[in-house]
Amino acid sequence: MATDYDTPRKTDDEIGEDSIEELKARRVDKSASPVDVDEAESAEAFELPGADLSNEELSVRVLPRQADEFTCSRCFLVHHRSQLASEKGGQPVCRDCAA
Numbered sequence: 258m259a260t261d262y263d264t265p266r267k268t269d270d271e272i273g274e275d276s277i278e279e280l281k282a283r284r285v286d287k288s289a290s291p292v293d294v295d296e297a298e299s300a301e302a303f304e305l306p307g308a309d310l311s312n313e314e315l316s317v318r319v320l321p322r323q324a325d326e327f328t329c330s331r332c333f334l335v336h337h338r339s340q341l342a343s344e345k346g347g348q349p350v351c352r353d354c355a356a
C-alpha cells in the first residue's frame with residue numbers, strides 16, 4: 258500500500274517541478290519583450306491624440322459664445338467684449354477687423 262502511493266508521488270513532484278520551472282522561464286521570456294512594448298506604445302498613442310482632440314472640440318463647440326463674448330461679423334471669430342470695436346448695423350466687429 259505504502260509503496261504504491263510513494264512511487265507516483267515522487268514522479269508527480271518531479272514532473273510538477275520541471276513543468277513549473279519551464280512555465281516560469283517561458284512566462285518571463287514572453288512578458289519581457291513584446292507585452293511591455295505593446296502596452297507602452299498603445300498607451301502613449303491612445304492618450305495623446307485622444308486628449309488633445311477632446312479638449313479642442315470641447316472648447317470650440319460647447320462654449321461657442323459666452324455672455325461676455327461676441328462673434329465678429331467679419332472674421333467670424335469669437336472675441337471677448339473688450340475686443341468689440343463697434344457694431345455696424347447690429348453686427349459686431351472686433352478691433353482687428355475695425356482697424
Ligand SMILES: [Zn+2]
Binds near residue numbers: 330332334352353354
Ligand atoms: Zn473680426
